[in-house]
Amino acid sequence: MTSEAALLVLACALSTAAVKAAGPIAFGGRPLPGPVAAVVGLLAPALLAALVVTQALADGQRLAIGPDTAGVALAGIGAWKGASVIVCVLIAGAVTALLRLLA
Amino acid sequence: MPDAPNRSDAAVRASLRAGLRAGVPFALAGGLLSLSFGVLAEGAGLGAPAAILMAAIVFAGSAQFAAVGIIAAGGGIGTAVVVATLVNSRFLPMGVALAPYLSGGPLRRAIQGQAVVDASWALARDADGHFDRHFLFGCTAVQYATWVPGTVVGALVGGGLIDPDALGLDAIFPAVFLVLLISELGGLRNRGVALGGALIAIALVPLAPSGVPVVAASLAALYGLRGRDR
Numbered sequence: 001m002t003s004e005a006a007l008l009v010l011a012c013a014l015s016t017a018a019v020k021a022a023g024p025i026a027f028g029g030r031p032l033p034g035p036v037a038a039v040v041g042l043l044a045p046a047l048l049a050a051l052v053v054t055q056a057l058a059d060g061q062r063l064a065i066g067p068d069t070a071g072v073a074l075a076g077i078g079a080w081k082g083a084s085v086i087v088c089v090l091i092a093g094a095v096t097a098l099l100r101l102l103a
Numbered sequence: 104m105p106d107a108p109n110r111s112d113a114a115v116r117a118s119l120r121a122g123l124r125a126g127v128p129f130a131l132a133g134g135l136l137s138l139s140f141g142v143l144a145e146g147a148g149l150g151a152p153a154a155i156l157m158a159a160i161v162f163a164g165s166a167q168f169a170a171v172g173i174i175a176a177g178g179g180i181g182t183a184v185v186v187a188t189l190v191n192s193r194f195l196p197m198g199v200a201l202a203p204y205l206s207g208g209p210l211r212r213a214i215q216g217q218a219v220v221d222a223s224w225a226l227a228r229d230a231d232g233h234f235d236r237h238f239l240f241g242c243t244a245v246q247y248a249t250w251v252p253g254t255v256v257g258a259l260v261g262g263g264l265i266d267p268d269a270l271g272l273d274a275i276f277p278a279v280f281l282v283l284l285i286s287e288l289g290g291l292r293n294r295g296v297a298l299g300g301a302l303i304a305i306a307l308v309p310l311a312p313s314g315v316p317v318v319a320a321s322l323a324a325l326y327g328l329r330g331r332d333r
Contacts, residue, residue: 005153011184013160019191021213023198028212040200041232042324045293046300048284050320053301055277058308068274075278079285085128092278096271
């Protein structure tokens with residue numbers, strides 16, 4: 001392992017640990033103040049929606065619709081219809097792979 | 104309220120087991136994702152040992168991909184670490200939401216907070232936003248158990264035999280998040296907030312560095328302040 005690679009890995013590990021530790025250190029052991037609780041209660045739909053669109057509709061800083069967008073959309077329809085996580089993931093991968101093969 | 108400090112051992116074990124079970128499909132998807140990380144990281148010149156070490160001690164998929172993407176594009180280590188940190192910044196509000204449900208002093212809570220990964224965090228919440236930390240631990244443990252081996256296989260087998268793009272592996276991550284999102288869409292309020300978060304993120308993609316659009320989408324949750332006292 002080069003020293004650059006080791007530095008990258010260690011720095012990423014430390015930064016990840018610090019980000020994950022910050023909330024529990026600052027807010028632990030007691031109920032959140034009312035307004036904070038009201039906001040964090042709605043974080044999941046906001047963050048998950050953002051993760052989906054930034055990964056399925058963008059390529060770096062460019063908005064881009066591609067085979068993966070179609071794969072993810074069909075997986076979403078599957079999930080909506082009650083398909084299991086694994087089936088949805090297989091749909092996403094298989095549709096994306098197939099469209100790339102045909103392209 | 105946080106769960107009682109003295110949960111019975113049986114209740115703790117039941118939560119851990121439920122978390123483990125709920126995490127299995129996400130662990131299988133994560134294993135494939137981690138395999139593609141191993142291939143990409145090895146191809147980016149990181150080398151197999153560093154790629155495997157990164158999976159083992161960073162254990163945050165989107166940050167790992169972002170950091171390796173910067174290196175592969177010829178960027179520096181400093182840039183890669185900054186981008187990885189930005190991509191991880193969503194763990195800040197997620198950690199705040201979880202904090203009241205962790206036990207012990209600050210150090211102990213900080214260690215417990217390391218168990219936050221997206222799927223576990225989303226699944227360990229009940230409909231009222233209360234967390235079951237033991238469920239979270241179980242759910243993350245099973246995902247960790249496939250994460251590291253996935254990268255070992257990807258980094259050692261390498262891009263010669265595995266082409267993550269041709270296999271559509273890049274669609275796994277957003278598909279997993281979409282499944283989790285759909286389970287959060289009960290109720291008009293959650294749908295509105297999801298739409299708001301998606302619009303904020305999309306609007307910022309061309310303007311802001313990687314990771315910022317996602318954490319900025321948290322702003323959509325401010326809708327929770329509206330009509331809180333009614």
